[in-house]
Amino acid sequence: MAAFNNAPLDLRRLLQRLVTMFSLGIICASILYLLLGRCEPDAGDSSGWNNNKTALRETLSAPDSVDANSSEKEWSASRRLPHALIIGVKKGGTRALLEFLRLHPDIRALGAEPHFFDRLFARGLGWYRSMMPKALTGQIVMEKTPRYFVSPETPGRIHTTSRDIKLIVVVRDPVTRAVSDYTQIISKTPDIPSFESLAFRNRSTGQIDSLWSPLYIGLYARHLQRWLDYFPLAQIHFVHGERLISDPAGEVGRVQDFLGLQRxxxxxxxxxxxxKGFPCLKKPEGSSRPTAWAKPKAGRIPESTRRSFRA
Ligand SMILES: Nc1ncnc2c1ncn2[C@@H]1O[C@H](COP(=O)(O)OS(=O)(=O)O)[C@@H](OP(=O)(O)O)[C@H]1O
Structure with missing residues (x-):
């Protein structure tokens, strides 16, 4: 009976507590909303916010970053399409040239070969640009993909993208180049036939198989003709592959001139x-970074093979 009499009182107390908790909840939520709301951008500011997030993501994922000591520089650097390309030739010395050029403070070069204009064109210019290292205004952006030189669609595609682009080709004695190419192929697939049996259609008449890739790439004049359909000769600079080894500074000096850069x-x-048998870059003071691309060569094709092919 007493319990029955107390019931409305308990109910009232319970209701009072619920109302108090509910009010406290609303007050807390409002305070939280006010505090967090201040960090949100204005409607008109939202693009800036997104840009900052994008910039941060780009900075973190940048394959190469501009002078990390200068935050001011970092913010003014951006990814741009290349101004110059090393388009070939495979086994001509393209890696060495790119690594030499990367020393220049006005050059920003992509380390990997993007194969955009020959294989990945469908990915679009946005993707290609996103692959490039960040560069400051005035810096030259470069990449190297030696296969461009022999890919039939590439000159037209590059021309449509940038008709002022500067093109660099490292050429090397085509026979030595073919042997070097074959050496690379046989290192990956050791069971392939001998160089001679692949190179010659008919050994006794000396007729060669010019469609065999190591020989086909060396038909420089034929490939060059396609480039000249789109670009004037003055826009193409030829690096002497052999001299790149005997006089690297001279060859790189001429490339710097061609790019309009200070030597x-x-x-x-x-x-x-x-x-290694090659010129290498001196390490910058205090750096332990080796010039690793210049590896000593093993299992080269003997000189007798080169001679028999030339004969
Ligand atoms: N400084 C230096 N260090 C190392 N290698 C040098 C250098 N200068 C030129 N070369 C020659 O470059 C040849 C490889 O050419 P690429 O870099 O164009 O090859 S690749 O197409 O990127 O695979 C490579 O060919 P092989 O020696 O026949 O393998 C070298 O002769």
Whole structure:
């Protein structure tokens, strides 16, 4: 009976507590909303916010970053389409050239070969641009894909994208180049036939198989003709592959001239590494980074093979 009499009182207390908790909840939620709401951008500011997020993401994922000590520079750097391309030739010395040029403070070069104009054109210019390292205004953006030189669609595609682009081709004695190419192929697929049996259609008449890739790539004049359908000769610079080894500073000097850059990479940047048999870059002071692309060569094709092919 007493419990029955107390019931309305308990109900009232319960209701009072519920109302108090509910009010407290609303007050807390309002405070939270006010505090967090201040960090949200105005409607008109939202693009800036998104840009900052994008910029941060780009900075973190940048394959190469501009001078990390200068935050001011970092913010003014952007990804742009290349101004110059090393378009070939495979096994001509394109890697060495790119690594030499990367020393120049006015050059920003992509390390990997993007194969955009020959294989991945369907990915679009946005993708291609996103692959490029960030560069400051005035810096030259570059990439190298040696297969461009022999890919029939490439000159037209590059021309449509940028008719002022500067093109660089490293050429090397086509026979030595073919042997080098074959050496690379056989290192990956050791069971392939000998160089001679692939190179010659008819050994006794000396007729060669010019469609065999190591020989086909060396038909420089034929490939060049396609480029000249789109670009004037003055827009194409030829690097002498053999001289790139015997006089790297001279060859790189001419490339710097061609790109309209000050000759900053000079003799003093190179030394001849006898073990590797190639000129290498001197390490910057305090750096332990090796010039690793210049590997000593094993299993080269003997000179007798080269001679028999030339004969
Ligand atoms: N400094 C230096 N260091 C190492 N290699 C040098 C250098 N300069 C030129 N070369 C020659 O470059 C040849 C490889 O050419 P690529 O870099 O164009 O090859 S690739 O197409 O990217 O696979 C490579 O060919 P092979 O020696 O026949 O393998 C070298 O002869």
């Amino acid at each position: 900053i990479i000079t003799d003093k940047h190179f030394y001849f590494n006898k073990t």
